[in-house]
Amino acid sequence: MNEPVFVIHGVANRDPDGFAASVAALRAATGLDMVPVHWGDLGADDRHVAAAFPGRTGAPVVPGPRLPEDGGLRSAPGDGWPQVESAVRTWLGKAADGADSGLRGAPAPAPAVPDGLFEYLADEWTRTEWLRHSDDPALLAEAGRALAETLAEQGGPGAGAGAGAGHGYGGYRGYGAYGGSGAYDGLRGRDGEDADGRLRARLRDRLQALDRVAGAAISAALGRVNTVMRTAAAPGTARFLGDVLVYQRHRDRVQARVRETIDRVDPALGRTRDRPVRVVAHSLGGVVAFDMATSAEPLWTSSLVTFGSQPAFFHAIDPRGGSLPPYEGADPVVLPPSLHRWTNLWEPMDVLAFVTARMFRLHDGSAPEDVCVPAPASGLNWGWTHSAYWDLPLVATEIGRAMAAALH
Known part of the structure; x- marks a missing residue:
């Protein structure tokens, strides 16, 4: 038959x-x-699945904690660090080019960076959670500019004695004073404080702040992409995976529907x-x-x-x-x-x-x-x-x- x-x-x-x-x-x-x-009416209910997606409730997405200062796992400076160092030196040069030495018609002296400062910054760069992974030229250039501005801010207008005291560089708030040696006169510390240590602390704080901002921005952007992709894929994904899960848990109901359809033809x-x-x-x-x-x-x-x-x-x-x-x-x-x-x-x-x-x-x-x-x-x-x-x-x-x- x-x-x-x-x-x-x-x-x-x-x-x-x-x-x-x-x-x-x-x-x-x-x-x-x-x-x-x-049997599709017995499948997954995907009406409210979007409530489980990150970013749907307005909760902020923030970077995780920084690595510990005392020997936590770190990587070597990424490929981006040389670009950051170059940007710092470039912005320092621009600052000097736009400044007045205090002597009529004479250019400002090129600022001298304390010994070991760039090695210190390279080491701090490895401690960042987000910046050290970046290879974006614009982001790295702006990070270098921000660090150069921090160097300028540390001296401050009229912070020390000598030629050029009180003069700013290229729109910065002031590089401080430079003595005949070209060193950071404003960082010598009149009260005996460790000026080099204070400078390094400020640079470290600025770098950490930049890293937090970069992390928050990246997380927010990825969160928006995540939401868009999940929202676009939600119906198909929820129904495909959802139906598999529903069948695994409730296969008797689906099989009963098959049996009922066959029985209507011939029990x-x-x-x-x-x-x-x-x-x-x-x-x-x-x-x-x-x-x-x-x-x-x-x-x-x-x-x-x-x-x-x-x-x-x-x-x-x-x-x-x-x-x-x-x-x-x-x-x-x-x-x-x-x-x-x-x-x-x-x-x-x-x-x-x-x-x-x-x-x-x-x-x-x-x-x-x-x-x-x-x-x-x-x-x-x-x-x-x-x-x-x-x-x-x-x-x-x-x-x-x-x-x-x-x-x-």
């Missing part, structure tokens, strides 16, 4: 009318009597070896059909055609139970006689399609048939071929061939 073929959809199918139209097109292409089995179908059903299933629908055909109380299936499906993948990482032992990596798992014939179609660009012959053997010792059904290069979204099977003529051809063989 030529019984109808039951067609089970996969994940993220919420449109029963659209699914019925796809089955009708497949019916026309194969000439087979087909019955759609729609005896699939309950005994003598009245098996024929099933076509896409994606997770193939897992549903496979689970039912191999369960302790199986859906007796004369021919199963899966396309873009994952029974082998799921059984490898989470044995399906029922009457199946786990796959141990050597001998294939022997399927029960309740699954008589299995044809598995896969498209090479579909990352959600898996093969079956290496992992399983049918009850008669033969392997399930894996058939490659490549999609045409034209008019195809190569990033997502998982839904292309319904429109591939070769899929209809293979379904017709497999179902005809099941009648003999």
